[in-house]
Amino acid sequence: MAKKEPGSYGAGSLTVLEGLDAVRKRPGMYIGTTDSQGLMHCLWEIIDNSVDEALAGACTHIVVTLHEDGSIEVADNGRGIPVDVEPKTKLTGVEVVLTKLHAGAKFGNSSYNAAGGLHGVGSSVVNALSSRMDVEVDRNGHTYHMAFHQGHPGVYTDEDPQRPSPDSPFKKTRKNRPTELEIIGKVPPKRTGTRIRYWADPEIFNDTAKFDYEQLIDRVRQTSFLVPGLKITVIDERIRETGDVDTDVFEETDVKQAQSDPVERIEAETEASENPAKIGLERANAEDAQEQAQDPQQAVAAIPVVQSADSGASVPGHRRVEEFCHTGGIVDFVDFLSHGEAVSTVWRISGQGTYHEETQAVDANGDLHAQKIVRTCDVDIAMRWTNGYDTVLKSFVNVVATPGGGMHVDGFLQGITKQIRKTVEDNARKLKVNLKDPKMKIERDDILAGLVAVVTVRIAEPQFQGQTKDVLGTAPVKPLVTRITDKQFAELITGAKRGYKEQSARVLEKIVGEMHARIQARKTKEVTRRKNALESASMPSKLSDCQPGNDDIAELFIVEGDSALGTAKAARNSAFQALLPIRGKILNVQKASLSQMLSNKECASIIQVIGAGSGASFDIESARYNKIVMMTDADVDGAHIRTLLLTLFYRYMRPLVEAGHVYAAVPPLHRIALAGARKGEYIYTYSDDELAGRLAQLDAEHIPYADDIQRYKGLGEMDANQLADTTMDPRTRLLRRIRMEDAEQANDIFSLLMGDEVPPRRQFIVDNAEDFDRSKIDT
Missing domain, CATH: 3.30.230.10 (Ribosomal Protein S5; domain 2)
Known part of the structure; x- marks a missing residue:
C-alpha cells in the first residue's frame, strides 16, 4: 500500500459520527456550553417534556428530586413515554425517544398542540451527555424500565438496587439489536407517568459546572405561574432542614400523606376534586396499589414533610421540600x-x-413534502x-x-x-x-x-x-x-x-x-465634569464649589439653611469640600411624580450639582464628588430632611447609596467646657445619655467643668472652629455611611414611611411604639 503523504486529503480523512456520538463530540451545539449553564439546560429539557404533558392536559403533578449522589430525577403523572414498537425503527418508543435525534411526537399536530421541546433532541441529548440514565414508565398496568450509559442502552448490575450508581458494571446492548423494555412491576391500570433519573457525565462537563438550586426554584416557580393548576414539587435530599419548627402544626394525616408517593398522592387529590365518582375506582384498585407499594422501585422518592412554598416551615432534620402551585396565571x-x-x-x-x-x-411513506x-x-x-x-x-x-x-x-x-x-x-x-x-x-x-x-x-x-x-x-x-x-x-x-x-x-x-x-438627563450630562461645570453659567449660584483636580476625594456637603452655610464656608477646606445649601424640607419624591420632582428647584439643583444624571440614565462614573454628606441639625426636623434626601437618592440616584458614597454628618448636641488646669479644653457629646455618662465620669475623676453646658439647637450656633473639629475635618469628624444591604426591603420601608397610603404608616407607628430604641436616633 502506498504511504500516505503528509497533508493529503481524501475520503479516508473523513469521519462519520453516528447516533449520539455527534452530541458528545460537539455538546455546545445542543446545550450551549459545558459549564453550569449547560448543566442546568439539561435539566430544563427533561422538565419541559413533563410540562408539555401538562400543556396537553395529561399531567397535574411534577416532582423534581435532587439526590444525594448528585443525580437528578424528574417524575410526572403524564401519559408516559410510549412503550410499543415504532414501525420504522423496530425499536420501542422509549428507546426511540432517548437515543434518536429529532424523534418525538411534536413534529405533527396529533399529540401536542403547543409544546416547548420541538426539535426532538432534548431527552436524547441529555441521555448522550449522562454517565447513566434510568427510565421508568407506567403504562398498561405495568412499570417498564430501561437503562443507558452515555446514550447507549444496556443493563447495569448494581450491588444495591436501591442505590444505583453510574460506576456499576454495565453491559451494552449489541448494535442494531432491539432492546426490550424490562417489566419490573405492576401499577393500577389507570396510572400513567414517566420517571427519568440521570447522572451528568463528568467527562463532558467541566470542573466549574455547578448545579444552581436557586435557579431551579425560580424556574419551577415561573412554570407554576404559566401553567395554572400544575403542582411542582422540588425535593432536595442534599440539604437537611434543621430549623426549629413547632411540629404541632403538622397533623398526623399530613405526615402519612407526605410519606406517600407524590405522584400517586396528587392523582388522588385531583381526581377527588374533579370527579368524585372516580374515588370508587381507586378503592377498587386498592389491592393493585398495595402490591405496587411493596415494590420499592415503583415509587418516586417519598416526601418526609409537606412544606408550602409560602409557609417556609419544615420538620427539623428532614430533607428540603418546596411545592409550587398557582391558579391565577x-x-x-x-x-x-x-x-x-x-x-x-x-x-x-x-x-x-x-x-x-x-x-x-411526513407522508405515509416517510417522505417530507411542503x-x-x-x-x-x-x-x-x-x-x-x-x-x-x-x-x-x-x-x-x-x-x-x-x-x-x-x-x-x-x-x-x-x-x-x-x-x-x-x-x-x-x-x-x-x-x-x-x-x-x-x-x-x-x-x-x-x-x-x-x-x-x-x-x-x-x-x-x-x-x-x-x-x-x-x-x-x-x-x-x-x-x-x-x-x-x-x-x-x-x-x-x-x-x-x-x-x-x-x-x-x-x-x-x-x-x-x-x-x-430623559431630556433633563441629557442636559445634566453636559455639566458632569468639573471643568465644564465651572465654566457653565447654568450651575446653581448658591453652590460653593471646591477646587478642581481633587475628584477622587471631593466632598459635597448638603447644608440645611443659609445660617449654617456661612459657618460652613469658614470651616471647610475649599480644596476638596463643596457646599450646597437647601431651604428647609425638600419635595417628598415618594409621593410626587417624576415631572414634579424635576420641576422642584431644590431637587433639580442637587441632581445637577452631582452631575451623574438621574433614574435609569444615572452614571455613577460621572459623579463629581466622592462623598455626598447630608449636614443637617441634630433634631427632628433635621432627621426629616435627611429622610427626604435619602428618598431622593434612593429613587433617582440609587447607585450612590449602593456604592457607599452617601453619608450623614453627625454634629454634636452638647459641649462641655472643662475648668481648672484643663481650662480651654472641650468635650463634645452626641446624645443625652452620652452627656450624662461623661458628666458622671468627670465627677468621678474630680475633673472640674463649667456648669453652663452648651446645648446646640442647630449648626448655625457653632463657630467655624467648632464645626470643623466636630463635623467637617476628616481628622476629627464623625460620619455615618448610608448602606443599602437589602435594596428591596429598603424600598418597602421607604414606600411605607414616605408613600401615599396613610393607614399602613399609622399601623406601623402603633405596632412599633413600644419597641423604641433611643440609640437609633440622634437625640
Whole structure:
C-alpha cells in the first residue's frame, strides 16, 4: 500500500459520527456550553417534556428530586413515554425517544398542540451527555424500565438496587439489536407517568459546572405561574432542614400523606376534586396499589414533610421540600414580579388569531413534502407600571422562556408604543407636552421605565433561533400580537374601558415624566465634569464649589439653611469640600411624580450639582464628588430632611447609596467646657445619655467643668472652629455611611414611611411604639 503523504486529503480523512456520538463530540451545539449553564439546560429539557404533558392536559403533578449522589430525577403523572414498537425503527418508543435525534411526537399536530421541546433532541441529548440514565414508565398496568450509559442502552448490575450508581458494571446492548423494555412491576391500570433519573457525565462537563438550586426554584416557580393548576414539587435530599419548627402544626394525616408517593398522592387529590365518582375506582384498585407499594422501585422518592412554598416551615432534620402551585396565571406572576408602589393594577390582554405557515410534513411513506397549513396563536399578556424605573419584561412561548425576546415581544412593544404616543399627542395640553418641540417625543425607554410585563404565546411548532430557544423566530406572530395588543391596549390607555380612566392618567403622567427626565438627563450630562461645570453659567449660584483636580476625594456637603452655610464656608477646606445649601424640607419624591420632582428647584439643583444624571440614565462614573454628606441639625426636623434626601437618592440616584458614597454628618448636641488646669479644653457629646455618662465620669475623676453646658439647637450656633473639629475635618469628624444591604426591603420601608397610603404608616407607628430604641436616633 502506498504511504500516505503528509497533508493529503481524501475520503479516508473523513469521519462519520453516528447516533449520539455527534452530541458528545460537539455538546455546545445542543446545550450551549459545558459549564453550569449547560448543566442546568439539561435539566430544563427533561422538565419541559413533563410540562408539555401538562400543556396537553395529561399531567397535574411534577416532582423534581435532587439526590444525594448528585443525580437528578424528574417524575410526572403524564401519559408516559410510549412503550410499543415504532414501525420504522423496530425499536420501542422509549428507546426511540432517548437515543434518536429529532424523534418525538411534536413534529405533527396529533399529540401536542403547543409544546416547548420541538426539535426532538432534548431527552436524547441529555441521555448522550449522562454517565447513566434510568427510565421508568407506567403504562398498561405495568412499570417498564430501561437503562443507558452515555446514550447507549444496556443493563447495569448494581450491588444495591436501591442505590444505583453510574460506576456499576454495565453491559451494552449489541448494535442494531432491539432492546426490550424490562417489566419490573405492576401499577393500577389507570396510572400513567414517566420517571427519568440521570447522572451528568463528568467527562463532558467541566470542573466549574455547578448545579444552581436557586435557579431551579425560580424556574419551577415561573412554570407554576404559566401553567395554572400544575403542582411542582422540588425535593432536595442534599440539604437537611434543621430549623426549629413547632411540629404541632403538622397533623398526623399530613405526615402519612407526605410519606406517600407524590405522584400517586396528587392523582388522588385531583381526581377527588374533579370527579368524585372516580374515588370508587381507586378503592377498587386498592389491592393493585398495595402490591405496587411493596415494590420499592415503583415509587418516586417519598416526601418526609409537606412544606408550602409560602409557609417556609419544615420538620427539623428532614430533607428540603418546596411545592409550587398557582391558579391565577400570569396575573399572579406580574404581581409577584412587581416591587415598589403600583401606578396601575395588573392589565390583561388576551386573544387568539390565525396565520398561514408553510411547513414540511411526513407522508405515509416517510417522505417530507411542503404543506401550507393554518396555525392558531393564543396570546396572553399581563402588565403593570410601578413608580420605579427598572423594567421587568419576561416572555414565553409554550411556557419556554425566551430571554432574548423575539417576534411576540416585538409585536407587543410595537402595539403599546403606537397607542401611548397617540394618546399623549391627543392629550398634549393636559400632559404639558409641547408637540412643537422635536425633543418632546415619547421613546420606548420612557414606556419601559417601571413596566412589569409577562408576554406569552402558545403556538404549534414555533421556530426558535437555536436549540437553546432564547429567541422566537416565527415571523407571522409579530403582526398578530401587534393587532391584538393595539386593539385591547387602546381601550385601557385611553380610559375607555370602565374603571381604567384614573389608572391610565397615572400611567401617562409617569411616562411623560420619564420623557422629561430623559431630556433633563441629557442636559445634566453636559455639566458632569468639573471643568465644564465651572465654566457653565447654568450651575446653581448658591453652590460653593471646591477646587478642581481633587475628584477622587471631593466632598459635597448638603447644608440645611443659609445660617449654617456661612459657618460652613469658614470651616471647610475649599480644596476638596463643596457646599450646597437647601431651604428647609425638600419635595417628598415618594409621593410626587417624576415631572414634579424635576420641576422642584431644590431637587433639580442637587441632581445637577452631582452631575451623574438621574433614574435609569444615572452614571455613577460621572459623579463629581466622592462623598455626598447630608449636614443637617441634630433634631427632628433635621432627621426629616435627611429622610427626604435619602428618598431622593434612593429613587433617582440609587447607585450612590449602593456604592457607599452617601453619608450623614453627625454634629454634636452638647459641649462641655472643662475648668481648672484643663481650662480651654472641650468635650463634645452626641446624645443625652452620652452627656450624662461623661458628666458622671468627670465627677468621678474630680475633673472640674463649667456648669453652663452648651446645648446646640442647630449648626448655625457653632463657630467655624467648632464645626470643623466636630463635623467637617476628616481628622476629627464623625460620619455615618448610608448602606443599602437589602435594596428591596429598603424600598418597602421607604414606600411605607414616605408613600401615599396613610393607614399602613399609622399601623406601623402603633405596632412599633413600644419597641423604641433611643440609640437609633440622634437625640
